[in-house]
Amino acid sequence: MSLSTKSVNTREDVVDRSGAVAVVGAGPAGLSAARMFQVYDVEYDHFERHSGVGGLWDIDNPGTPMYESAHFISSRDMSGFFDYPMPDSFGDYPTRRQILDYTRKFAAEFGLDERIEFNNGVVSVVEDGDFWLVTPENGPTRRYRGVVCASGTNWHPRLPKHPGQFNGEVRHAVTHHSARDFVGKRVLVVGLGNSGADISCDAAQMADAAFISTRRGYHIIPKHLFGVPADQLDDGQFSLPRWLERPLMTGLLRLIVGDVRRWGLPKPDHRLFDSHPLLNSQLLHHLQHGDISVRPEILRFEGPDVVFVDGSREQIDLVLYATGYEMKIPYVESTMFEWNGDRPAQYLTAFNRDHKNLFTIGFIEINSSAYTLFDNISNMVAQYVSAQDRDPSRVVKLGKLIAEDNPDLAGGLSLIKSARHAGYVDAKAYKQTVARVLTETGFSPLVPGFADRLRKGRTVSESV
Incomplete structure (x- = not known):
């Protein structure tokens, strides 16, 4: 599909919603954006191609990567909106x-x-002067002031080929989707990210034999340390600065x-935190009990x-x-974005x-829980759109940063070179950068209690 850009469309059959924003996707990122638009009195329309909310977490949605044994990779108290x-x-x-x-x-x-609008995905988004033409699967094209792409990252699998x-x-x-698929089979899982580790454990329990093929070794972090979820030591109330946390956690692990080479895994070729953390206690159990065997990278197939x-x-x-996904936005011409891989x-992702008011929320690879980070950036997006009518001076300030500011969202980490780590975000660095930008622009940070105002039907603008 080839989409033109920067056209000014005067067709009479285009529905004028030029005072509103279109939100594409009703997974967690899209819901985050929608709530913030309600908070700041921003009019919006919300499109979802599936029949309900939840995105990939609904295992019945066609094309979802969800599997029966899946659990959240970040802990309960560190996660959530x-x-x-x-x-x-x-x-x-x-x-x-x-x-x-x-x-x-x-x-x-x-x-x-x-x-x-359920069962109504978006087919195309085209720039139309200062506005955006959004064509849904059902119904006429509509003109919006902005578009939030929140359609998710794990829908377009990356599949390598071996000779x-x-x-x-x-x-x-x-x-x-189910470990039952492995019954009676000899299964090789290729890739040792968090999903690959989980699926390997499914195979360890149900397959006749289970193998992992991995190009490199990883630092494996148990899900609990000192009786608390491990991510609370990294990004919670017990958090330490990275320069101190890294040597302490390396020694603790x-x-x-111990030495992961005991179970056939390669020695990690990078320092702790220089790749996405592999958080999995069950994998350690199956490796220690010989339920999973480790193999190196595939060379070729022979019958x-x-x-x-x-x-x-x-x-x-x-x-x-288990080789990851490409972050495609198929309803927008790819040339509308700069790309890192x-x-x-x-x-700020x-x-x-x-292209003004072409937003993405949720297209992020990060080493912490994403939901609260969705809310932090949705909060800024919603205020930015609201201020375009109510406080243009703040729009100018943020616009200058959008054009010129280049923060290191990796937080100085020397990330391994891989498709997964292109544009990788360190949660600590991200939060610090968002806080700085809010201060420099005069926009408001999130504060406890705003959700109660919304529950009572009072938006931020009505309660100040």
Whole structure:
């Protein structure tokens, strides 16, 4: 599909919504944006191609990468939307069902679901002078002042190719939904990110034999340290500056986990935190008990066998690639964005430097919980749009930063070179940068209690 840009459309069949913003996607990022638009009295329309809220967390949504055994990778008390904590009844690392239920209740409590056009995805977004033409699957094209792309990151699988002919089955992790699929099979999982580790554990429990193929070693962090979720030591009340945290945590893992080479994993070729953390206690259990065997990178396929770079081979029935996803925005011409690899390179991951009011929320790879970060950036986006009518001076200040500011959102980490780490964001650096930008522009930070005002039907502008 080729989309033209910078046209000025005067067609009479275009519905004029030029005072409103279009939000695309009703997963957590889109819901975050919608709530903030309500808070700041910004008119918006909300599109969702599926039949309900929740995005990838709804395992029944076509194309979702969700699997039955999935849990949140960040802990309950570190996760969740701002001013809307997850229930104490949830486990430390909530299940996929709990996350979906929590997300649906969030949407219902703030009346967000009442504003969503379900089963109506967006086909195209085209720049139209100072506005945007949005064409949904159902209904006429509409003209908006801005667009929030919040359609999610894990819908377009990255599938490598290896030479040779393989007699078995080859799939991507996006197709994996149940460990029952592994019964009676010899399974090779390729890739050792957090999803790859989880799926390997599914295979360890149900397959005849389970193998992991990995190019490099990783630092494995147990989900609990000193009786508390590990992410609370990194980004919670016990958080330390990175320069102190890294050597302390490295020494602690050496004592608690030991040398991962004992179980066949390669020695990590990077310092702790210079790659996305591998947080998984179950993987450690299965490695320690021999339920999973580690193999190096694939060299080629030979009939029923997979041959590895060290010359070893295994007869395999199913190769499952847990090799990540491309962050595509298929309804917008790709030239409308700058790109860092296949990541949209937006200011603060949200603001387009060249095209006003073309926002992205949720297109982020980060080493902490994302939901509160969605709210922090949605808060700024909503104020920026609101100020375009009410306080242009703040718009000018933020506009100057969008054009000229180049913060190091990786926080000085020497990240390994991989597609996953292109445009990677360190949560501590991100929060500090957002706080600085709010101070410099005069926009308001999030404060506890704003959600109560919204529940009572009072927006920020009505209560100040």
